[in-house]
Amino acid sequence: MIKFVDPDRYRSMKATGKLPSPKGVAFSIIKLLQRDDFRVSDLVRLVQSDPAIAGRLLKFANAAAFGRTRPIVSLQRAIVALGAFRVRDLVIGLSVMHSHTSGQCAEFDYAGFWGRSLATAIACQELAHYAQISSEELFTIGLLARVGELAMASLYPGEYAIVLLKARERNGQLADLERESFNMDYHQLGATMLAEWGLPDMLIQAAYHHEQPDLAGFRDGSRVLTLTHSLNFARSLSEVCMANEEARWSLLPGLLTRAARLGISGDALNDVVDRMVRRWREWGAMLQVRTQEIPPFAEILAASPPSLRVSSSSPEQNGKLASPRLQVQLVGIPQTELPNLTEQIESLGHQPTPVDHSPEGLKQALRQPAQIVIADMAMPGLKPAAFCRLLRQTSAGKESYALLLASPGSERLILEAIDAGADDVLVKPLSIQTLRVRLNTATRMLLLREEIQRERRGIMRSTDEFAVTHKRLLQEALTDPLTQLPNRRHGLDFLASEWAFAQSNSLPMACLLLDIDHFKRINDTHGHAAGDAVLRQLADLLKRTSRVEDLVFRYGGEEFAAVLPNASIRAAVQIAERIRSVVEKYSFLWENQTIPVTLSIGVAHLNGGEKRQSGVDRDRRRRALPGQEERSQPRRRS
Numbered sequence: 026m027i028k029f030v031d032p033d034r035y036r037s038m039k040a041t042g043k044l045p046s047p048k049g050v051a052f053s054i055i056k057l058l059q060r061d062d063f064r065v066s067d068l069v070r071l072v073q074s075d076p077a078i079a080g081r082l083l084k085f086a087n088a089a090a091f092g093r094t095r096p097i098v099s100l101q102r103a104i105v106a107l108g109a110f111r112v113r114d115l116v117i118g119l120s121v122m123h124s125h126t127s128g129q130c131a132e133f134d135y136a137g138f139w140g141r142s143l144a145t146a147i148a149c150q151e152l153a154h155y156a157q158i159s160s161e162e163l164f165t166i167g168l169l170a171r172v173g174e175l176a177m178a179s180l181y182p183g184e185y186a187i188v189l190l191k192a193r194e195r196n197g198q199l200a201d202l203e204r205e206s207f208n209m210d211y212h213q214l215g216a217t218m219l220a221e222w223g224l225p226d227m228l229i230q231a232a233y234h235h236e237q238p239d240l241a242g243f244r245d246g247s248r249v250l251t252l253t254h255s256l257n258f259a260r261s262l263s264e265v266c267m268a269n270e271e272a273r274w275s276l277l278p279g280l281l282t283r284a285a286r287l288g289i290s291g292d293a294l295n296d297v298v299d300r301m302v303r304r305w306r307e308w309g310a311m312l313q314v315r316t317q318e319i320p321p322f323a324e325i326l327a328a329s330p331p332s333l334r335v336s337s338s339s340p341e342q343n344g345k346l347a348s349p350r351l352q353v354q355l356v357g358i359p360q361t362e363l364p365n366l367t368e369q370i371e372s373l374g375h376q377p378t379p380v381d382h383s384p385e386g387l388k389q390a391l392r393q394p395a396q397i398v399i400a401d402m403a404m405p406g407l408k409p410a411a412f413c414r415l416l417r418q419t420s421a422g423k424e425s426y427a428l429l430l431a432s433p434g435s436e437r438l439i440l441e442a443i444d445a446g447a448d449d450v451l452v453k454p455l456s457i458q459t460l461r462v463r464l465n466t467a468t469r470m471l472l473l474r475e476e477i478q479r480e481r482r483g484i485m486r487s488t489d490e491f492a493v494t495h496k497r498l499l500q501e502a503l504t505d506p507l508t509q510l511p512n513r514r515h516g517l518d519f520l521a522s523e524w525a526f527a528q529s530n531s532l533p534m535a536c537l538l539l540d541i542d543h544f545k546r547i548n549d550t551h552g553h554a555a556g557d558a559v560l561r562q563l564a565d566l567l568k569r570t571s572r573v574e575d576l577v578f579r580y581g582g583e584e585f586a587a588v589l590p591n592a593s594i595r596a597a598v599q600i601a602e603r604i605r606s607v608v609e610k611y612s613f614l615w616e617n618q619t620i621p622v623t624l625s626i627g628v629a630h631l632n633g634g635e636k637r638q639s640g641v642d643r644d645r646r647r648r649a650l651p652g653q654e655e656r657s658q659p660r661r662r663s
């Protein structure tokens with residue numbers, strides 16, 4: 026249940042003029058679409074008056090997959106393809122974004138807010154087919170899901186800055202702190218604004234609950250729950266996109282779990298994220314929104330945790346090593362110092378391997394670095410910072426512990442090397458005690474990294490398992506166990522979304538309801554198991570005779586239905602006749618006996634956007650009427 030802001034309070038907030046709102050063309054479009062008699066030509070005229078918006082709508086229309094092979098070049102076609110209400114929602118999103126790129130609240134990161142919101146919007150679009158909702162609607166709701174935060178910052182810039190600081194200091198829930206200070210939170214304010222702008226209820230519900238989808242009380246398997254989970258995942262992905270490397274690392278487990286809930290993992294997840302990031306960067310450049318470059322997702326997952334720096338005050342472990350003998354590579358150590366260092370390292374129980382500083386030796390060290398690499402900062406031919414950077418470029422080098430040996434007075438070089446990825450620096454001359462402490466620290470760090478890696482592999486494994494189980498459960502929830510066809514719930518959901526799509530895009534579509542004639546007699550004559558076999562064989566036959574774009578499902582009992590997107594009434598009747606005749610001629614077998622089966626088929630049709638009730642219901646009423654002589658005929662209804 027959404028708790029909207031009290032209407033009187035909302036009215037007085039609006040009266041301040043500070044509440045974010047769609048301006049100019051967007052405002053006029055809202056007003057136009059509130060009228061029952063609006064005309065598409067008026068909408069086209071309005072959009073044309075703002076060339077920036079017109080250009081973006083064309084890009085959206087061309088990006089959307091409407092099965093067209095040629096690009097849409099006219100604004101009128103773009104608006105028809107998108108549908109008037111989606112145009113309205115998109116324009117609202119873009120307008121609010123453009124008129125609120127900065128503001129008065131000192132602690133509110135306006136650029137970061139829109140960067141994150143745009144990333145959420147694009148990620149939502151990538152998930153459109155999971156949520157079975159048009160990608161433009163998802164774009165808008167992704168962009169505006171947190172508009173309540175922006176509104177708080179606009180209404181109460183001073184007080185909200187304090188709330189934001191508190192939330193950061195205490196690492197607390199922003200919404201709780203908002204309620205303490207303003208007696209409302211950004212979810213409530215955002216939902217109230219979206220409702221005022223006329224966005225569809227399902228999108229508002231998803232925005233309101235997207236932080237905690239499981240507490241919303243939505244029915245399992247419902248579209249609104251999938252949509253809310255999609256938004257939840259998209260938001261989490263947007264955080265990953267905007268985070269620095271260190272913060273990104275800690276966000277990954279949450280992101281993987283959310284992806285698993287949607288049944289996305291492995292290569293599919295890598296593809297979704299990489300495509301999303303590419304489009305986010307493209308759209309960010311076009312809309313002047315802040316984005317940042319991030320590595321391919323597979324690389325992010327494969328990388329080790331960000332380097333943990335060693336402090337020189339690490340406690341000594343009584344001279345005892347925390348792990349068995351480690352490989353220590355000695356790179357570029359002067360010949361005069363090498364024997365002594367080698368001996369010290371051996372006496373501490375590790376295995377030193379000297380590498381000379383010739384180009385070949387360095388290449389070898391970089392190609393196959395040991396667990397601990399000790400390099401002399403004065404090695405000829407390569408600056409210490411460059412060595413560290415090269416070392417960190419390879420996956421084995423990322424795992425190594427890099428320890429540099431410095432001469433006194435080389436502070437600048439030390440700082441550069443630390444910045445370039447060195448883990449620790451030791452200043453010469455070295456005592457055996459210092460070396461022992463530092464090698465013990467290195468050992469502990471290596472063990473810690475290994476443990477983190479193990480934990481991460483565990484998380485990845487369980488997320489993968491979770492994704493597989495989730496997919497299987499979802500599959501089961503949507504499949505009829507006897508025939509393995511989509512079940513009634515799946516079929517009716519598909520029908521509803523195709524119906525809405527056809528209506529808003531003025532496309533034809535049809536639905537067939539197929540009923541086995543006198544099925545009760547088959548059960549009574551041959552037994553229930555024979556009836557089951559007929560249902561299974563018929564399901565296989567229907568699957569084989571339907572087109573790829575159609576969906577055949579078991580409506581219930583001995584009734585099946587077929588949703589035929591983009592089918593004219595003529596095509597639908599032809600398909601129905603073909604199915605009827607194939608079934609009539611087919612030999613249904615049960616224990617070496619042939620059971621004759623015939624079908625009666627009802628045809629419901631939507632002609633170019635004409636509004637009707639569910640075709641299935643209408644057919645059911647109609648089907649109850651004809652007498653027996655009318656059986657086994659397609660019945661036409663448009």
Ligand SMILES: Nc1nc2c(ncn2[C@@H]2O[C@H](COP(=O)(O)OP(=O)(O)OP(=O)(O)O)[C@@H](O)[C@H]2O)c(=O)[nH]1
Nearest residue numbers: 540541542543544545546548553554556557582583
């Ligand atoms: N074997 C089997 N029978 C089923 C199944 N589901 C429903 N039925 C049977 O299907 C029969 C449907 O009976 P009716 O609704 O009278 O349909 P009908 O005999 O085809 O009559 P008309 O629809 O008027 O042609 C009932 O006997 C149900 O028990 C099933 O999964 N397996």
